[in-house]
Amino acid sequence: MAERALDRIDVRPAYTVEDAAAYEARFAGVPAPEMLRTLLTGELHGGIAAVSSFGTESAVLLHMVASADPATPVVFTDTLKMFPETLSYRDTLVERLGLLDVRVIQPDPALLAARDPDGIRHSYDPDGCCDLRKVEPLARGLAPFEAWISGRKGFQAGTRRALPRFEVENGRLKLNPLADWNKAALDGYFTAHDLPRHPLEAQGYLSIGCAPCTSKVKPGEDPRAGRWRGFDKVECGIHRPMEAAPPP
Numbered sequence: 001m002a003e004r005a006l007d008r009i010d011v012r013p014a015y016t017v018e019d020a021a022a023y024e025a026r027f028a029g030v031p032a033p034e035m036l037r038t039l040l041t042g043e044l045h046g047g048i049a050a051v052s053s054f055g056t057e058s059a060v061l062l063h064m065v066a067s068a069d070p071a072t073p074v075v076f077t078d079t080l081k082m083f084p085e086t087l088s089y090r091d092t093l094v095e096r097l098g099l100l101d102v103r104v105i106q107p108d109p110a111l112l113a114a115r116d117p118d119g120i121r122h123s124y125d126p127d128g129c130c131d132l133r134k135v136e137p138l139a140r141g142l143a144p145f146e147a148w149i150s151g152r153k154g155f156q157a158g159t160r161r162a163l164p165r166f167e168v169e170n171g172r173l174k175l176n177p178l179a180d181w182n183k184a185a186l187d188g189y190f191t192a193h194d195l196p197r198h199p200l201e202a203q204g205y206l207s208i209g210c211a212p213c214t215s216k217v218k219p220g221e222d223p224r225a226g227r228w229r230g231f232d233k234v235e236c237g238i239h240r241p242m243e244a245a246p247p248p
Helices: 017-026 032-040 058-068 084-097 109-115 126-142 183-192
Strands: 048-051 074-077 102-105 147-149 166-169 172-175
Touching (some): 017 166, 048 126, 102 126
Parallel strands (some): 048 074
8 A cells, every 4th residue: 555645834935045145146237127027027926016115216116116017016004104295106106107006005903003092102112113003014915925125225324235135034035126226326217217206305305204203314314314313213124134145
C-alpha cells in the first residue's frame, strides 16, 4: 500500500531578503519608470499595490505607476485628520492621471470609539494615534498583496539616507523606486510632465501628513522637519526598520 502523502501548509514568507537583494542587483541602473513598467506589467502584476499619501511629491510616483498600468491598485489611508487640500489634490490627481483603482481605507470606527473617542490622541500620544489611524488601516489595505510600492526618498530625512530600492518587511516585498532621487530630479519630473502641485506646498508645507501634526518647514530644515514637531518622532510607523540583506 502506497504511503499517504501528508498535507503541508506553506508558511514561508512570500519574499525574503535574498529576493530583495536579487531585485536590487537586477534593476541596478535601470530608470524608475522602466523598472516599474517591467514589474507592474510582468511578474508582479496582480499582486502589488502602490501606497500614496497624495502629498507634495506623490504625483511623480503616481504618474509613473499610471503610465505603466493605470489599473494598478493605489491604497490611500484617510486618517479622518487630513487637510481638505489633500483630499482635493487626491481627486485632482486621480482624474488627471487616469488612475482606475484607488482604494480609500479609513480607521476602524470601533477602534476609534475605544481608543480616541474625543479625537485628540494625536496631542498626547502621536505614536498611538498613528497606529490607530494609519498603521492598522494600511495593514488591512495591503492584506491582499504580496508587494507594495512606497514613495520614500533618501534625501527626505537623515533616517532615510541608506534607503534601497527593494526591501522586505514581514515577508512582503517593498519597492522604493525613488530612493535615490533628489529634489532637483523630482522638480524636473514635475516640469517635464506638467504635473499639478499640492496646494499647500507653496505655503511652506514640504511634507504633508495629518493636519494636526504637520507644520511649515523652516529654511535649512529637512523636508520632514514639519512632521510631529515637538515630539521625538520621525515616522508614522508604516515604515519599519529595514531587514538587513545577507552579506555578499
